[in-house]
Amino acid sequence: MKPAGRIGVKEIAKMTNVSIATVDRVLHNRPGVSPATEKKIRAVIRKYNYQPNILARTLATRKTLKLAALIPAVSKETTYWQAPLDGIDEAENEIRQFGIAVEKYFFDLNDAQSFVRQARKILRNKADGVLLAPHFANDAETFSRQLADKQIPFVYINSDVPGQENLSYIGPHLYQSGYLGGQLADFIGGEKSTCLVVNISRIPDSYYYLLKKEEGFRAYFEGRNKVKILKTDIQKTDYPSIKKELTALLNTHKIDLIFVTNSRVFYVARFLEERGMEHIRLIGFDMIDRNIRHLEEGTIDFLISQKPREQAYRGILALYNKLIKGADVEKQCFMPIDIITKENYRFYTN
Amino acid sequence: MKPAGRIGVKEIAKMTNVSIATVDRVLHNRPGVSPATEKKIRAVIRKYNYQPNILARTLATRKTLKLAALIPAVSKETTYWQAPLDGIDEAENEIRQFGIAVEKYFFDLNDAQSFVRQARKILRNKADGVLLAPHFANDAETFSRQLADKQIPFVYINSDVPGQENLSYIGPHLYQSGYLGGQLADFIGGEKSTCLVVNISRIPDSYYYLLKKEEGFRAYFEGRNKVKILKTDIQKTDYPSIKKELTALLNTHKIDLIFVTNSRVFYVARFLEERGMEHIRLIGFDMIDRNIRHLEEGTIDFLISQKPREQAYRGILALYNKLIKGADVEKQCFMPIDIITKENYRFYTN
DNA sequence: CTGAAAGCGCTTACAG
DNA sequence: CTGAAAGCGCTTACAG
Incomplete structure (x- = not known):
């Protein structure tokens, strides 16, 4: 399981003469470790390029994360937003076993107030991360600032609002x-x-x-x-x-x-x-x-x-990677600009 | 972690008055369980729609799987095969933590014998699953039959050879x-x-x-x-x-x-x-x-x-899903037929 | 045919 | 500031 040559918390503990609890503390930057032992431990971590086993971590962390997705509802006017919705579901299916749940909130493309209402609801229900289509730039900005204040990471899809603290923008150029x-x-x-x-x-x-x-x-x-x-x-x-x-x-x-x-x-x-x-x-x-x-x-x-399904799919995964793995995420992610004709649309994947 | 309302082996064991070892036996169709208790256990599994926790399973199963990939070498004549190679690496990075290793074997596009030699090497080194580009149809057929005999699943990418027992074909139409x-x-x-x-x-x-x-x-x-x-x-x-x-x-x-x-x-x-x-x-x-x-x-x-990188990426994941999760895999998977011009190639993802 | 126990690599109270 | 122990949901010898 542990790929040959890789070390775990147990090995680190042994090499530094501490318990695995202490190793865990520095791994997560938790307080309560003397500078000296912290230094020792960090040295070993770096030397052996320790990589945590995400499986074991997820299994041990009972915590389940709650993400919120705020996108336009599918309407008679356009079914465009069905694709991002599918992307969200697909991503959720893949990461559900890692203890992630995604709650979906829909707003009306022709009603900015519905966006505001749903945004409030998300804030009330709490979420560990938010995916949103910032369709109404002003209201999205307000919401974004609130999220940033609470240190909740958020990702834009489909359209960008410059100058915000969004973790990432995933969408068209x-x-x-x-x-x-x-x-x-x-x-x-x-x-x-x-x-x-x-x-x-x-x-x-x-x-x-x-x-x-x-x-x-x-x-x-x-x-x-x-x-x-x-x-x-x-x-x-x-x-x-x-x-x-x-x-x-x-x-x-x-x-x-x-x-x-x-x-x-x-x-x-x-x-x-x-x-x-x-x-x-x-x-x-x-x-x-x-x-x-x-x-x-x-x-x-x-x-x-521009791959509307994939935009949402990637957005959810970006939040997951950030939240669970602490991974870095590209601030701007432009989707491919696909050309669809009568002769290739049947093979197209959103 | 265990999504609310979901049961685990422990619960099944309790409900059927057996030990979790016995539950595990029927979960994996291993022998040594009396028909009566097996029936009881299967009933509960079905009733509660038990879904194994893949995380825990992978963590507990020390076994690490070895996949082999057999593709043409990048040559001066064409760098096309760099992309599938990248796809393999990308997939490997994602599933390495699940105990999967991928060994790469290269053959010369202009030398059928090199294909045969590498195929033999794979057989000798053993592998739990094989990804291959069946460029030389006849030799690929021979190799495919050998793999099928040994019950080793294999996936074709880039070109298909009809009538074989490949798990899947992933490539162009x-x-x-x-x-x-x-x-x-x-x-x-x-x-x-x-x-x-x-x-x-x-x-x-x-x-x-x-x-x-x-x-x-x-x-x-x-x-x-x-x-x-x-x-x-x-x-x-x-x-x-x-x-x-x-x-x-x-x-x-x-x-x-x-x-x-x-x-x-x-x-x-x-x-x-x-x-x-x-x-x-x-x-x-x-x-x-x-x-x-x-x-x-x-x-x-x-x-x-036709997304050469993704063909290989998906091929590796298909083997993983089959081998680890026992998931079904589509026998034919045609890739999108992408149109590239001067104005969109910069955003294209292989 | 069956079960008790140890272990996978982590995290989390709890005690000191 | 630190450690021993239990536990996440599974699998795997081992003993009977």
Whole structure:
């Protein structure tokens, strides 16, 4: 079990003429050890590069940790958040036997107050670590400060809030995903084409994030004046509103390609289908069911996806590693920017 | 630790009026238990859905398992196999504390005998499970039968050999990756273009695998007679030979796009650069350094990659799960078919 | 066919 | 400031 050549607390105790209890004390930086013996013990630990047996530690530590996950609820508007939810469950299954439980809290993407309420609930119920999607930047900041005050580690997924004491951010690199969108548009657009960038969002919720992607998209074409870029911000997230906006635009402009900066691309696909304008190329984000349908039918050419399941999975594991193993965690972890088409989506893993 | 409401061997023993040793016997189907008590014990196990604590089991079982991995050596010809090697190391690091050691054996991609020799060595050194890349189908078959005879579970990665008793195959879906190649070619090729499929391999080693990809590529264009497809099999893997072949072809045909069915696409890229024919679109496989350089420079448009690191990583974990947890393992596990471009390769995880 | 006891490598009261 | 002892949930000889 103990790999050959490895030592344990017993060996350390023997070599330093103390009991294993004392060894344990310095291992966990607990007080009540004289400087002299502490020094002796640390020397041996370093010399033999002692690595604790996590199995034995977990088994002996009866303590079970409680993590909290705060993410948007799956809604009729978007099923996107099903994937992170799956990731949480998957991670929990793997670490449950190590005494970790994960409690899930859901908020409404269209209601900042629901975020605040759930955050309060987490604080009340106590948790040893928190995973959250800081969708409402201001409220997330408040919550983050409260967690930091209580020394509870927390991890952001899906979007970042700069300047916080989060253990880690695990999610997309927005700018670069937009840049990639530009490249894909370039691949499939002809010479001298006109692109339309569509941001669908109730301002100001996640509008900022969409702008980052638009910025990247535009940056790709900078200095290659082959493409003309139009844009529209649609601030309602229901189909009729979107239809109205697009109708107006397409009546007055000849568009070759549309780049939708989030998962709501299926609305645009539906619109193009209804109008018989499938020749317009379409690129969007996220592999939700409704988008896949249009990928299948050929209305959507590319989806860009950033492993929503894995973001949450890794977030939970990061908290576990920090809390149980005391391991370091990368402060920023950008997910791969995956390109999904009709011909590879079946093999994609979130 | 023991999640609330869960029982352990002690509880089972108490409820059935036996000792925990007897419980342990039926838990592991060991002989020496009367049918009557066995029945009693099994009933309780079922009723309470007893789940063993893997931590405690691993800790108590001093036994350390030895896995063997048999893969091609990294060579000057291709660094592709560095990635699986990394995957093996990563998996080993994660499960080392559970008493698993992995021994690595390397063979020469151009020498079937080296495969045979290493396989023999594995048999001699004994192993509790084997991960292998069955590159030479016939020899792999022989080895597989020997392993099956000894009841040693084994997992294939990277390529499959049908009809064997492998625990699992973890790797690409060749046909579909070729099909995706077709779609990408379609995206970036103009109307009415001519494609050249290039298979670079010493026949018959891995030629069969390349043909599968070609087949998929061709299938994509079936019934859309916009594209003319040429092909060439280059049976030498050195640059001068490849150059000669390509020179002859490009002198006599007008080619718009080249699809190279393996990682040797960098040779073709180099050729196009030397001839100043970078306008020819180029699609190939695998994210090895030399290919990335050409992706950067724009000579290669797309690389298709199938997570070589993760194949090996998962293969080792599959063996671990089978051996330690007795878990079931999927017989076929196809990896995602990732699309790599200049703009997303930096975020790609093998 | 069965059980008492020791042990895996740690942690945790408790006593001094 | 320090140590002896019990215990986490299992497995493994050993004895009967």
